[in-house]
Amino acid sequence: MEKIISLSHVTKKFEVGDGYFTALNDVSLSFNAGEFAGFVGPSGSGKTTLLNIIGSLDSPTEGEAMVMGRDIAKLSHKDSAKLRNLHIGFIFQVFNLLPVYTVFENVEFALLLQDVPKEERKKAVMEALEWVGLESMANKRPDKLSGGEGQRVAIARAMVKRPKILLADEPTANLDSANAHAILKTMKTLNKELGTTFLFSTHDEKVMAYLDRTVSLKDGKVVSDVANKDQQVQA
């Protein structure tokens, strides 16, 4: 299996007042292409920081973070933007849909950045909306959507460019149980069909039940890294 993410002795410190807060402490992990894995742990354990570093939104204070063969700490603004643009999709806890765009335009945005021709864009966007079952809502604005629908649009937006890696930060935190399961099933299906690597940050047990691999963090350190062979829920 292709190793797509490799973290070696990654430490991340944030300045707090006169001192430092260590969000990640000597974390070494690697992920293969097509994994459906998650970081779990209490608030402040470093889950989101880890996702941000993998997503090249942040860089480690110490250690090396290699994503798709690129050293995150050494990427310029332009190169890290290119990496995110082409290979990494994000799903946020609060969806972060662009409020003035329609559902179609929100999903189309990632392809606009890649300068994909109009016809191809339209086809890809409608396909992505089909994946999440929202093709009939293409012309609606985000404020007309329910929480579940909003998160499904976020998934379509992240997946439309068929990224190698999809990072989801607490994707079910604002959803009810039914919507959470529906979304997780959708993501699991996309993981299987498109081979995208999914990495979650969560402390939601519903999400954990879907994960093939669970990395537990506590105080910035990896305390366990377990492959879930007997998932409680099947996609």
Add this chain to the structure above:
Amino acid sequence: MKLAFILAYKNLIGAGLRTWLNVGILAFAFILIIFYNGLLDGWNQQARLDTINWEIGYGELRTDNYDPFDPFSIQDAHKAYKSEEFPMLTPILIRQASIYPHGRMISIALKGIPVDQSQLKLPTSFLTSEKETIPAIIGKRMADAAKLKEGEEVLLRWRDKNGTFDAMNITIVKIFDSNVGNIDASQIWISLEQLQTMTGLKEEATYLVANEGYSHEKISGWTFVSQETLLQNINDIIASKKISGSVMYLMLLAIALLAIFDTQVLSVFRRQKEIGTYVAMGMTPGQVVVLFTMEGSMYSFLAMLVGGLVGIPIFTYLAMNGISFPDVTQDMGVTMASRIFPVFGVQLILGTMVLVIVSATIVSFLPAKKIAYMNPVEALKGKLQ
């Protein structure tokens, strides 16, 4: 750039009322700037044109000892001229005199001008009256000051060339209305031939007004003063008005730009998560700067559009029909026509457009530059201060 344009357009149109409020303010400022400057330009052009048409023509040939700012120079400021030698010149003779309207004495400048001249707009054809008294024309200001009416007779006293006083009644045959005070206040115009006869100064004049097409060659005893020199005062006044106009211009522009700047600065904070999302999705800081700068400049483009839709019919109407001003402005010492036709030149419109667009772009760029390199993680959390 194309992407930034599309996104900026979508963002602005999607923002709805916020966008249209800014556009409205900018369009209003745009219209006001053009209107104000068009009005000033119209006023200035009219002032120059009136001065040329009523007073100075295309320059003046003055007798060497004539100083228009020194009344004592008038007595000796006359010189013989031969009209056949100066076909492109309109001679004017000035003498000091007094009139006695309603028992008062008023000192005046008595000016003689050829009855058949067409260089100046003075209605000299009225001076051919066949009455026994001397026909005279005066301006509205003079008529108001002396309380004279058309058809009224008034006693005129003057000195002949030997310094002897003489007196005779004149009849006000016409009161003309001119914006140029220099040919009106404390002046009475009669036929040149008449004045030359009255004063014994046959074939003499104080100064000669050049007609269009006059080409000057040095003539002994006469000093040529060019049209530009004669317009210098009015040009200076126009220049000083331009400065005060620029202050107004900048104030209006500042108000509009403040609205854009405010919106853009607020956007930095209000739209942090949106900016974080852009960056997370792969926009470079440079693209973010271009997007936000484009949004700011697009306000000015939309304002041009709205300003054009609203302004063009108004400006066209005003340029064709003018704006009337009450007579009271004359009494307040403001020399202006009762109707001013604003001039909305291409230079004014294009200049204002460029200035508004460039300024709007600059005030949009400043906050955009600030946000472009913000930490995307902090932006996504909406934690930037």
